[in-house]
């Protein structure tokens with residue numbers, strides 16, 4: 001089910017492009033322009049192998065429906081860089097019942113100091 005599982009060991013550290021199962025405190029910003037997108041406190045383990053968040057910073061994330069109408073693409077509101085997709089109503093135990101499935105390479109983690 002989780003095809004990314006075996007790559008995690010090699011890509012555990014921040015800056016190497018893989019933030020799944022990485023739960024340090026801090027802020028996830030856009031890799032393209034540095035705009036803060038997600039707080040580490042909104043990250044949760046979806047089990048899908050991709051970083052998942054239930055909520056972004058207000059106004060930081062732009063949503064656009066895919067042409068097929070079934071998925072919602074999310075992009076950085078500042079630079080329009082592609083982030084991933086958002087899914088709703090999957091039943092995860094989160095405050096929003098949303099899952100922002102974000103590509104690791106679209107994020108840059110900034111640890112809390």
Ligand SMILES: [Zn+2]
Pocket residue numbers: 030031032033034035076077078079080081
């Ligand atoms: Zn950006």
